[in-house]
Amino acid sequence: MPRTKKKNGRGGQHGNVQPFSDEDVSIETLSHCSSFSDTASVADEGGEASEDTAQEDFQYKLKGFIDSTVDKSAKTRQGALDGLKTAMATRILYEFISERRMTITDSIERCLKKGKGEEQRAAASLACLLCIQLGSGIESEEVLKTLKPIFKYILADGSASIQARQAVIYPHNYCCFLMDGTCPSISPQTSQLYTNALLSWALLLTICTASQLKDILRKYLPKLPKLLESEDVNMRIAAGETIALLFELARDMDTDFEFDDWDELCNKLNALATDCNKHRAKTDKRKQRSVFRDVLKAVEEGDFQSETIRFGTERMTIDSWVKKRTYDAFREFVGSGMNYHLQANEFIRDVFELGPPVLVDSATMKAMKISRFERHLHNSAAFKARTKARSKFRDKRVDVGEF
Structure with a gap:
């Protein structure tokens, strides 16, 4: 250069x-x-x-x-x-x-x-x-x-x-x-502050000891469902994901873990997963329903909707709420550089148990490039075919109209 x-x-x-x-x-x-x-x-x-x-x-x-x-x-x-x-x-x-x-x-x-x-x-x-x-x-x-x-x-x-x-x-x-x-009265100006506080607290939960978690579950899990009533969609989502995280951590310690207000909590989560309130924005409702369907499954069945992250020649599966919270936290700061850090940053690889960075030789990189190029050619051909088909369809509509 x-x-x-x-x-x-x-x-x-x-x-x-x-x-x-x-x-x-x-x-x-x-x-x-x-x-x-x-x-x-x-x-x-x-x-x-x-x-x-x-x-x-x-x-x-x-x-x-x-x-x-x-x-x-x-x-x-x-x-x-x-x-x-x-x-x-x-x-x-x-x-x-x-x-x-x-x-x-x-x-x-x-x-x-x-x-x-x-x-x-x-x-x-x-x-x-x-x-x-x-x-x-x-x-x-x-x-x-x-x-x-x-x-x-x-x-x-x-x-x-x-x-x-x-x-x-x-x-x-x-x-x-x-x-x-009681859910605190949070103004729009302070809701993001409270949401960030909750998410960062949830991140620290992932490294708590068993004795610390037992104390947290006793003190704070009963209070979190109140935050589901917040007017701010991001606060509701943060509260829901934190509840799912706590249930996962609790069941990891004790497979027979029970929550006293389990039925009431599930009713609240189900309402948010099927929310049809007209006064809420469509985008907020769509985002909320998607998240709370997963949260409800976590609380009711101990289930998690896994996803696969691809970076270079490797893959990582996000298969738990603990892993999701950790991944989201890192991505918050490195943004579009997350895939690179997953490849090269030894600390982040250690956090996700990925082992030492994988060396990629020139032959592998060349094969990856060819694969991408072939995919590009395939997409271009498909685009041309669709365009041609649509043109014929438009021509037919014109013919019918003239007839």
Whole structure:
């Protein structure tokens, strides 16, 4: 990749650094790390020299983003945070990040303290991605030690904006997960905050001990059904999925687990699975009914609707509520880079028990490309056939009309 022109010197500030473009992401994603690239293919595309140049340019851009997190302009800081988020979501950068862990952590801390709204949201999300890159160990623990007091302060600060409190509640509990492995009247402005709190709490449930779970089931399971009456569809869904998760965990400990208000709970879940309230949006009802059909099966029958995630040459089956909650939590932060992290991130692979990263040779990659190309040809042929058939049908309708 040719070196781009740079207005600033290498020792200067990068105040006008912009986040990655789609082109940047696609180019860098193709060369994630040495374990996923074949030396022969590198030579075909310009040799090791061009690879080194691309890597140097990429690291230079990352350094620019880090420098720009201390810029006076909030817009520039926001762009730098977003750039770092995109990079961490689409590549494994352990060595680069490990060397600059304290600097990046200080930048996140500064943006959380001095920033507002979206800047705090971006900084909090970056904290999660930083821990995902560093994995479960002393380095992530140090990040959490530094940022946890700030997360807790913002959460407890009643004068802080709702946006700020929403931004930190999920990352706070999410980082803890990485280390340890009456319905309230909720306004629209605070419902997302409460929903995030519930989902992040559910994530921590997946790593609780048996004794902790017994205490939680006794104290909180009877209270959760009340949240099913919330006016916010996302809160209802979060409550339903958390209930299903708790039932699964309870039955894993005791196959004869019983819940005192089981009949009443099933009636509520069934009503939500068949909801026809006219005052609710159609999209909300459709989404809700789909989720609560699965939740009802979980509570009544201990059933889970499994799904298969494909990434590279591998597959992973989401076959439990525990696995679903964990997968959804990671996907919340890495987004479209989730499949890549499932392939290459040793920590995430360890969480899902996928084993070491699988090396893919050039022959396999070529076979995959041929398969995709053949599928494209098949789809194109099918599209042409449909178009031709529809044209004939339209011609017949014209003939009948004229007759």
